[in-house]
Amino acid sequence: NTPDPLITEVQDWAAGLGDGVDATPYGLPIDYESDVVRRNVEWLTADTISSINFTPIHALDGTITPQGCAFERHHSGAIDLPKDDYRLMINGLVDTPLVFTYADLERFPRENHVYFCECAANTGMEWAGAQLNGAQFTHGMIHNMEYTGVPLRTLLNEAGLSGDMSGKWVFVEGADASSNGRSIPMEKALDDVLVAFKANGEALRKEHGYPVRLVVPGWEGNMWVKWLRRIEVMDGPVESREETSKYTDTLEDGTSRKWTWVMDAKSVITSPSPQSPIAHGHGPLVITGLAWSGHGAITRVDVSKDGGITWETARLAKPGEKMALTRFYLDTDWSGEEMLLQSRAIDETGYVQPTKAQLREVRGLNSIYHNNCIQTWHVKPNGEAENVEVS
Amino acid sequence: EKYGLGRPALPEEIAAWDHDVSPDGTGLPPGSGSVEDGEVLFSDNCAVCHGEFAEGVDNWPELAGGFDTLDDDDPVKTVGSYWPYLSTAWDYVHRSMPFGNAQSLSDDDVYAIVAYILYSNDLVDEDFVLSNENFLEVEMPNADGFIIDDRETTEYVNWRAEPCMTGCKDSVEITMRATVLDVTPDVEGDEEAAMEPAEEPVVVAAVIDEALAAEGEAVFKKCKSCHQVGDGAKNKTGPHLNGVMGRAIGGVEGFKYSKVMGEAGGVWDDATLAAFLAKPREAMKGTKMSFAGLRSDEEIAAVTEYLKTFTE
Numbered sequence: 154n155t156p157d158p159l160i161t162e163v164q165d166w167a168a169g170l171g172d173g174v175d176a177t178p179y180g181l182p183i184d185y186e187s188d189v190v191r192r193n194v195e196w197l198t199a200d201t202i203s204s205i206n207f208t209p210i211h212a213l214d215g216t217i218t219p220q221g222c223a224f225e226r227h228h229s230g231a232i233d234l235p236k237d238d239y240r241l242m243i244n245g246l247v248d249t250p251l252v253f254t255y256a257d258l259e260r261f262p263r264e265n266h267v268y269f270c271e272c273a274a275n276t277g278m279e280w281a282g283a284q285l286n287g288a289q290f291t292h293g294m295i296h297n298m299e300y301t302g303v304p305l306r307t308l309l310n311e312a313g314l315s316g317d318m319s320g321k322w323v324f325v326e327g328a329d330a331s332s333n334g335r336s337i338p339m340e341k342a343l344d345d346v347l348v349a350f351k352a353n354g355e356a357l358r359k360e361h362g363y364p365v366r367l368v369v370p371g372w373e374g375n376m377w378v379k380w381l382r383r384i385e386v387m388d389g390p391v392e393s394r395e396e397t398s399k400y401t402d403t404l405e406d407g408t409s410r411k412w413t414w415v416m417d418a419k420s421v422i423t424s425p426s427p428q429s430p431i432a433h434g435h436g437p438l439v440i441t442g443l444a445w446s447g448h449g450a451i452t453r454v455d456v457s458k459d460g461g462i463t464w465e466t467a468r469l470a471k472p473g474e475k476m477a478l479t480r481f482y483l484d485t486d487w488s489g490e491e492m493l494l495q496s497r498a499i500d501e502t503g504y505v506q507p508t509k510a511q512l513r514e515v516r517g518l519n520s521i522y523h524n525n526c527i528q529t530w531h532v533k534p535n536g537e538a539e540n541v542e543v544s
Numbered sequence: 545e546k547y548g549l550g551r552p553a554l555p556e557e558i559a560a561w562d563h564d565v566s567p568d569g570t571g572l573p574p575g576s577g578s579v580e581d582g583e584v585l586f587s588d589n590c591a592v593c594h595g596e597f598a599e600g601v602d603n604w605p606e607l608a609g610g611f612d613t614l615d616d617d618d619p620v621k622t623v624g625s626y627w628p629y630l631s632t633a634w635d636y637v638h639r640s641m642p643f644g645n646a647q648s649l650s651d652d653d654v655y656a657i658v659a660y661i662l663y664s665n666d667l668v669d670e671d672f673v674l675s676n677e678n679f680l681e682v683e684m685p686n687a688d689g690f691i692i693d694d695r696e697t698t699e700y701v702n703w704r705a706e707p708c709m710t711g712c713k714d715s716v717e718i719t720m721r722a723t724v725l726d727v728t729p730d731v732e733g734d735e736e737a738a739m740e741p742a743e744e745p746v747v748v749a750a751v752i753d754e755a756l757a758a759e760g761e762a763v764f765k766k767c768k769s770c771h772q773v774g775d776g777a778k779n780k781t782g783p784h785l786n787g788v789m790g791r792a793i794g795g796v797e798g799f800k801y802s803k804v805m806g807e808a809g810g811v812w813d814d815a816t817l818a819a820f821l822a823k824p825r826e827a828m829k830g831t832k833m834s835f836a837g838l839r840s841d842e843e844i845a846a847v848t849e850y851l852k853t854f855t856e
Contacts, residue, residue: 502704
């Protein structure tokens with residue numbers, strides 16, 4: 154055995170000096186991690202201004218997604234909107250239409266919540282079969298942050314809701330050129346929707362809607378309007394472009410579902426996976442992944458190594474939280490055998506994540522959105538993994 | 545409990561921001577526009593992405609056709625074949641289009657463009673005029689094509705059961721592989737590979753024909769949704785055009801050119817630009833620029849002169 158020179162020889166970092174404080178007043182990841190970045194798939198959209206990229210979930214652990222690598226979805230680009238120029242209007246069926254400044258928002262009692270935000274199209278490319286080779290690309294339209302903000306209910310009360318609000322809606326709209334607007338039933342608006350201005354403790358990043366975005370727990374990401382500028386209380390839904398021509402799910406007979414807001418229970422193994430192959434030899438192996446449900450907390454995750462013939466229950470890093478990512482681990486032993494890795498999430502309603510076949514039986518192949526199928530990675534004897542589909 | 549925060553919104557402020565239009569026509573302003581006017585407006589404002597006949601360019605949405613395809617393997621979802629409400633088209637064009645120049649159209653322009661989209665879908669005749677008066681009379685073919693989320697009864701009831709743990713199937717076969725398709729981007733990130741400017745930029749004559757440049761500014765409106773010029777100009781859908789005259793073709797650092805543009809070599813001058821702007825996709829086969837081309841030599845000369853006023 155040769156002694157390890159990294160131990161026996163004095164290394165530069167052990168003899169010389171490192172950076173002083175303030176070398177990077179707001180830090181970035183160290184160079185060695187420079188491959189852990191959002192990535193897009195150029196052929197998916199016409200232009201990056203109106204496009205999507207993907208969180209590098211294959212390289213992250215824990216549950217909180219750093220803002221700097223949390224997936225982006227813009228319809229007219231990420232705009233530059235200074236805090237001082239920010240205005241939020243509440244109008245429509247309220248006692249007094251109001252305008253708030255950013256400073257006003259900071260004076261309301263605020264709350265902290267961790268929630269996942271998943272694009273309805275996440276995993277949408279898998280409807281037709283195994284396509285993109287990596288968890289980042291198949292499942293990376295998701296992030297999970299701790300939000301600080303004011304309940305929408307508080308702001309609506311400030312403007313005054315009189316009379317019977319059952320059956321009423323709010324229309325929420327962004328300040329960017331796409332003026333992305335979505336209709337939300339009043340029941341949800343008064344429940345857990347948050348008008349957020351901080352994420353993971355820091356100001357929202359520009360690409361996540363600085364200075365203020367909407368947080369709609371458990372519901373599809375398109376409703377989490379960024380650069381939120383207007384909330385209108387209305388008698389009915391607007392049926393905007395984003396809730397008719399998009400974000401509706403076409404079934405096999407050509408009929409389309411609308412108002413499919415909730416993101417159903419789902420999970421994916423983030424490592425090993427195509428971008429995160431097994432790089433070590435035989436012996437202990439940590440299989441890990443993420444699970445989430447828009448209906449509440451994750452209660453259990455099962456993992457299969459043989460493509461779904463047998464399952465074992467994984468360990469949750471901590472008990473599942475409502476509408477937030479849950480990290481699971483299967484601490485196992487690998488002796489170089491091929492594996493067909495799958496994970497299956499179960500939420501507090503007892504819902505079990507379906508297979509691709511189950512989903513296709515109900516929805517056909519063209520619904521684009523809400524694909525929460527069980528994903529399969531084929532791990533080979535050399536440790537490499539590939540996105541495959543199995544019988 | 546109230547906190548006494550915020551201030552009342554003024555009627556002018558609400559009017560400035562509250563533009564949404566509902567299926568029953570609530571929110572529609574008075575106005576009208578014809579198919580005939582819409583065709584011209586569409587060509588000027590929309591065709592660069594959506595095609596002269598609303599057929600869609602590259603990955604940009606097609607707005608016309610696709611009837612009876614919704615139950616096909618590859619449904620074509622257009623305003624005609626898919627959208628359940630006409631209000632959605634009016635609302636979206638009015639609030640969010642054209643891409644890169646939103647809210648620049650007058651109400652009458654929007655009526656005209658929506659009328660033209662209906663015409664391109666064979667839903668109205670060529671002499672049709674759309675207005676707030678007849679708006680609700682237009683029948684959308686897929687109006688009855690939607691159902692409200694029924695997952696509770698079609699999925700959840702069936703999928704809330706204790707799952708199988710052992711012997712769940714007899715055998716497992718791999719039926720499809722992502723590597724066979726090979727559509728995954730190269731994770732090494734070499735798509736940004738340096739594209740060396742081919743030649744040193746030539747010095748551009750400094751004398752500007754101001755009148756011609758002013759005409760060019762008007763022509764440039766057709767380019768503005770994708771290209772920026774002037775102070776702070778940035779790369780958008782297209783590269784910024786400050787100093788484009790004399791610049792190496794495909795020479796803006798950080799802009800992702802098409803392969804053909806990146807490898808073209810040479811420099812933008814009167815001759816190369818004129819050839820390109822007349823018929824972009826013929827002059828440079830494979831260019832990402834989906835613009836059909838300028839109509840006349842006069843327009844090309846004017847816009848070229850205008851671009852010369854913006855130096856790097």
